[in-house]
Ligand code: HEC
């Protein structure tokens with residue numbers, strides 16, 4: 001039988017196959033590295049906001065306390081966002097003329113909240129509670145970075161499940177004194193609530209006790 005493929009075409013085929021395999025591995029490796037990197041989680045990317053608000057001016061320069069605008073952090077799951085009235089307390093007197101404040105007037109006239117875009121947003125299947133963390137001595141900076149230096153608010157952490165678990169496996173090293181997460185005016189008061197039942201009876205899995213902080217149901221409904 002005559003030879004259909006020459007030895008040369010056989011070599012070419014082998015070369016093409018190995019280049020193809022190498023390319024595939026490279027694409028997978030790059031894809032994996034990207035998925036694990038901060039960029040895939042929008043770390044460092046500001047969101048489009050209705051008003052170009054600057055934490056550097058207000059929390060840094062003017063030294064306003066975080067709780068002045070995010071009043072829920074010590075009591076509730078959500079930190080809460082400032083209302084138009086909170087801003088107008090000052091901006092009906094200073095910096096009032098510029099058109100960038102129009103969304104405040106609109107919100108006030110309609111009786112709706114100002115529509116700030118989320119920078120940090122967990123999927124619906126995850127639950128998070130600010131008060132439980134802040135009152136356990138975890139500072140805002142641990143999770144949000146140096147917000148008071150930011151002209152535009154950005155994420156400094158991925159907020160991925162791996163990131164949560166990194167701390168939940170060993171929280172003690174990242175907890176400060178319970179009343180000092182907001183040092184300017186220590187929270188004091190009763191110990192932190194366990195809103196999602198952290199203190200419930202231990203769960204055993206294959207004879208091993210699962211720490212309540214790493215148990216799936218602590219963060220997932
Ligand atoms: C004068 C009011 C004011 C003060 C004080 C203030 N913030 Fe904010 N904060 C805002 C506004 C308005 C936004 C929404 C616009 C933006 O993201 O920049 C915001 C957004 C944020 C976000 C992002 C929210 C999201 O949707 O993901 C974080 C985190 C945050 N602030 C943390 C802090 C911390 C920490 C402090 C104290 C160091 C602080 N803020 C002080 C008004 C304030």
Ligand code: HEC
Pocket residue numbers: 051052053054057058061062064069082086087088089090091094095100
């Ligand atoms: C305690 C008073 C006070 C409050 C409350 C306040 N501001 Fe301001 N804001 C100022 C002052 C003072 C300046 C001017 C700062 C400067 O020029 O150095 C300013 C500047 C600004 C500017 C323009 C300057 C810049 O560089 O960003 C914007 C926009 C602004 N504020 C938005 C807001 C919004 C939105 C809120 C409510 C979430 C708010 N401010 C709450 C006092 C306040």
Ligand code: HEC
Pocket residue numbers: 066067070073077078079080081120121122123128130133134138139140141142143144159182
């Ligand atoms: C343990 C980490 C952690 C700490 C500590 C923390 N945050 Fe957050 N913050 C988050 C996460 C995660 C979200 C997104 C929550 C969601 O989507 O349900 C968030 C969302 C926010 C938001 C926007 C949405 C909301 O909840 O209203 C603001 C504002 C905010 N944080 C401010 C603060 C301030 C101010 C402090 C300090 C007093 C603080 N955070 C401490 C992790 C943290």
Ligand code: HEC
Pocket residue numbers: 122126127128129132133136138142143159160163164165167168171174175192193194195196197198218219
């Ligand atoms: C820097 C450390 C740290 C990070 C990061 C962190 N946590 Fe926590 N978390 C804690 C501590 C400390 C507690 C409270 C432990 C206690 O009360 O004994 C806690 C408690 C909780 C609770 C239980 C609340 C209760 O008391 O029932 C939930 C739910 C939770 N965290 C969710 C999350 C999620 C979701 C993330 C990631 C988006 C996250 N945490 C990131 C330290 C952290």
Ligand code: HEC
Pocket residue numbers: 122123126159160161164165168213214215216217218219220
């Ligand atoms: C400390 C909090 C925490 C604990 C404990 C936890 N998760 Fe998660 N999980 C998260 C967060 C935050 C996300 C969302 C990450 C994101 O933004 O996609 C997530 C996402 C997920 C997702 C969706 C993945 C995706 O790509 O969207 C699954 C599935 C999941 N978790 C399963 C589990 C299981 C199973 C356990 C128990 C072994 C567990 N989780 C324990 C915080 C937690």
